[in-house]
Amino acid sequence: QKEVEQNSGPLSVPEGAIASLNCTYSDRGSQSFFWYRQYSGKSPELIMSIYSNGDKEDGRFTAQLNKASQYVSLLIRDSQPSDSATYLCAVSGSARQLTFGSGTQLTVLP
Amino acid sequence: EAQVTQNPRYLITVTGKKLTVTCSQNMNHEYMSWYRQDPGLGLRQIYYSMNVEVTDKGDVPEGYKVSRKEKRNFPLILESPSPNQTSLYFCASSFGVGGNYGYTFGSGTRLTVV
Numbered sequence: 001q002k003e004v005e006q007n008s009g010p011l012s013v014p015e016g017a018i019a020s021l022n023c024t025y026s027d028r029g030s031q032s033f034f035w036y037r038q039y040s041g042k043s044p045e046l047i048m049s050i051y052s053n054g055d056k057e058d059g060r061f062t063a064q065l066n067k068a069s070q071y072v073s074l075l076i077r078d079s080q081p082s083d084s085a086t087y088l089c090a091v092s093g094s095a096r097q098l099t100f101g102s103g104t105q106l107t108v109l110p
Numbered sequence: 111e112a113q114v115t116q117n118p119r120y121l122i123t124v125t126g127k128k129l130t131v132t133c134s135q136n137m138n139h140e141y142m143s144w145y146r147q148d149p150g151l152g153l154r155q156i157y158y159s160m161n162v163e164v165t166d167k168g169d170v171p172e173g174y175k176v177s178r179k180e181k182r183n184f185p186l187i188l189e190s191p192s193p194n195q196t197s198l199y200f201c202a203s204s205f206g207v208g209g210n211y212g213y214t215f216g217s218g219t220r221l222t223v224v
Contacts, residue, residue, distance in 0.1 A: 008150075034212045043200055043215040044153070088153065090212075097168070098213065100145075102152035 023089030
């Protein structure tokens with residue numbers, strides 16, 4: 001079992017819709033959770049971090065964490081074509097190193 | 111501008127010819143790390159460094175070396191590159207332990223070994 005798992009997609013949503021990206025992790029000792037956005041051929045860019053159970057909102061982005069279910073998600077409201085990218089979930093486990101999922105490719109259709 | 115600078119951006123080399131990919135950060139970050147990214151496998155950690163002269167292996171260290179003689183620099187060395195090291199490489203840095211604060215990534219180095 002991979003330590004951090006994401007649906008690879010591709011996930012397609014129409015412009016203006018809510019995009020929902022999911023991630024599960026295996027290390028129950030994980031304490032820090034991150035979402036990165038990566039455009040094709042570019043480096044990952046940190047867009048959200050979350051450390052405690054519940055929701056954290058930043059503009060059109062909402063990160064949700066449920067440690068009991070070992071689940072973290074990212075919601076993108078009012079999706080725009082410029083949101084089309086690969087979204088990487090990253091988790092800091094017991095060893096305090098970031099482990100990345102394989103990423104979910106999101107396409108927002110105009 | 112706060113940034114992580116990698117060089118070169120693109121590199122084509124032949125099997126067995128030693129090469130170094132440089133990484134430098136100007137944010138006074140203690141923590142630095144190297145990742146490789148391959149299709150379907152995501153980002154995998156090669157080596158990391160908690161501070162000057164402190165380095166440790168990540169998940170895929172075989173065939174790579176690193177050094178951290180200065181806080182700002184963390185070069186990746188391939189002593190005898192092989193075709194299976196063809197990949198996209200990223201250097202990253204962070205305050206404190208990387209897992210707590212997230213990383214700032216460099217622009218990447220696309221390496222092809224023929």
